[in-house]
Amino acid sequence: MVNKIAVIGAGLMGAGIAYVSAWNGFNVSIVDTKQEFVDKGMERIRTDVMTGIDKGKISMGDAEGLMSRLKPTVNLEDAVKDADLVIEAIFENMDVKKEIFAKIDAAAPSHAILATNTSSLSIDELATATKRPDKFIGMHYFSPVPAMKLLELVIGEKTSDETIAAVETVGKTQGKTTVRAKNSPGFIVNRILNPALLEAIRMYERGEATKEEIDTAMVSIGKAPAGPFSLGDFVGLDIAFNAMSTLYREIGDCFKPPDTLKNLVDAGHIGMKSKKGFYSYGADETEPEPPKGADPQWIVERINIPAIREAMILVDDNIANEEDINMAMKLGASWPMGPFEMLKHFGVDKVRDFIKKLQEEFGDCYSMPKYLG
Numbered sequence: 001m002v003n004k005i006a007v008i009g010a011g012l013m014g015a016g017i018a019y020v021s022a023w024n025g026f027n028v029s030i031v032d033t034k035q036e037f038v039d040k041g042m043e044r045i046r047t048d049v050m051t052g053i054d055k056g057k058i059s060m061g062d063a064e065g066l067m068s069r070l071k072p073t074v075n076l077e078d079a080v081k082d083a084d085l086v087i088e089a090i091f092e093n094m095d096v097k098k099e100i101f102a103k104i105d106a107a108a109p110s111h112a113i114l115a116t117n118t119s120s121l122s123i124d125e126l127a128t129a130t131k132r133p134d135k136f137i138g139m140h141y142f143s144p145v146p147a148m149k150l151l152e153l154v155i156g157e158k159t160s161d162e163t164i165a166a167v168e169t170v171g172k173t174q175g176k177t178t179v180r181a182k183n184s185p186g187f188i189v190n191r192i193l194n195p196a197l198l199e200a201i202r203m204y205e206r207g208e209a210t211k212e213e214i215d216t217a218m219v220s221i222g223k224a225p226a227g228p229f230s231l232g233d234f235v236g237l238d239i240a241f242n243a244m245s246t247l248y249r250e251i252g253d254c255f256k257p258p259d260t261l262k263n264l265v266d267a268g269h270i271g272m273k274s275k276k277g278f279y280s281y282g283a284d285e286t287e288p289e290p291p292k293g294a295d296p297q298w299i300v301e302r303i304n305i306p307a308i309r310e311a312m313i314l315v316d317d318n319i320a321n322e323e324d325i326n327m328a329m330k331l332g333a334s335w336p337m338g339p340f341e342m343l344k345h346f347g348v349d350k351v352r353d354f355i356k357k358l359q360e361e362f363g364d365c366y367s368m369p370k371y372l373g
């Protein structure tokens with residue numbers, strides 16, 4: 001049973017994880033390399049608490065209780081020595097993470113579960129840094145942690161059933177909906193979101209539709225919260241490029257980042273945070289291209305069907321089940337429907353024909369998933 005959680009890294013994600021843990025009754029230590037980083041993390045948590053108080057969701061008494069359960073420190077050994085669960089949220093770098101997991105493994109009690117919030121690194125490789133791969137798992141939270149309901153549990157080859165069950169309980173106690181994915185590139189949400197962005201950029205590069213036409217169709221007909229180009233600019237094209245590059249490296253050429261994306265990132269045009277990405281923001285707003293007259297319904301199908309196909313491959317490869325994939329895309333990417341609900345909506349025969357035509361025109365990156373027989 002998990003009572004005490006140690007969160008490693010007091011950045012954006014670590015502070016969020018510490019907050020939802022302390023708010024839901026866990027005793028939490030939060031550690032970073034320098035006092036100023038720990039202070040910054042605690043400041044983030046205080047801001048979240050104040051927001052809760054302002055909205056009437058947290059009483060002053062609850063806020064005091066929450067803060068009293070948090071123990072900030074710069075001493076890693078001290079933070080993990082009596083932890084039942086350690087959740088790591090430091091920089092996204094394999095060597096740095098392995099180094100810290102070796103230290104955590106040496107200092108944490110033998111019963112403690114070790115979890116990582118990595119967005120893209122292999123759980124199995126990270127687990128090799130420890131002597132307890134059965135107690136090693138991915139807990140992939142989404143940002144902002146207090147608001148996002150989804151928690152992807154990423155299961156390594158040696159992760160035990162007890163470990164999965166224990167972190168599932170922790171996630172639920174933290175107010176999250178958990179889904180299970182076997183360790184694989186991009187897990188569920190990033191794996192399925194990437195084909196959607198790739199297809200949008202490829203359509204644009206081929207001159208089939210403008211960015212504005214694609215974004216408008218995806219919002220008005222596809223009922224997406226934002227079109228792929230606006231969403232990319234919002235999330236950050238550097239982040240989108242890194243996520244796609246991971247899939248390119250691990251799965252192959254079908255995920256090669258298109259030149260349009262690479263060139264923007266190379267030029268430092270990484271979206272809203274740099275005032276320029278697919279679109280310009282602020283003073284030098286560019287004129288939209290003249291429309292190409294693409295059918296909005298076709299745009300939606302042309303983008304969503306390759307993403308549905310990717311979801312089917314996850315099922316074919318036994319990485320996740322339909323129910324969890326639907327839930328993950330609705331909660332983690334705010335899709336109005338899960339991919340398998342979309343499959344029903346479009347109709348299985350139509351999706352099969354669509355994929356067949358894509359394969360004839362563009363090759364095996366659009367091969368027919370076993371799921372469709």
Ligand SMILES: NC(=O)c1ccc[n+]([C@@H]2O[C@H](COP(=O)([O-])OP(=O)(O)OC[C@H]3O[C@@H](n4cnc5c(N)ncnc54)[C@H](O)[C@@H]3O)[C@@H](O)[C@H]2O)c1
Nearest residue numbers: 009010011012013014032033089090091092117118119143
């Ligand atoms: N930002 C997101 O949207 C998001 C979403 C899901 C997962 N993630 C993953 O979460 C992890 C953290 O991301 P972030 O956005 O919070 O990064 P961040 O840069 O905001 O925070 C990282 C923190 O880790 C600290 N740190 C680095 N080395 C450390 C060490 N040895 N010991 C203790 N602390 C150390 C840093 O000082 C920093 O405060 C990454 O693996 C990232 O891929 C990020």
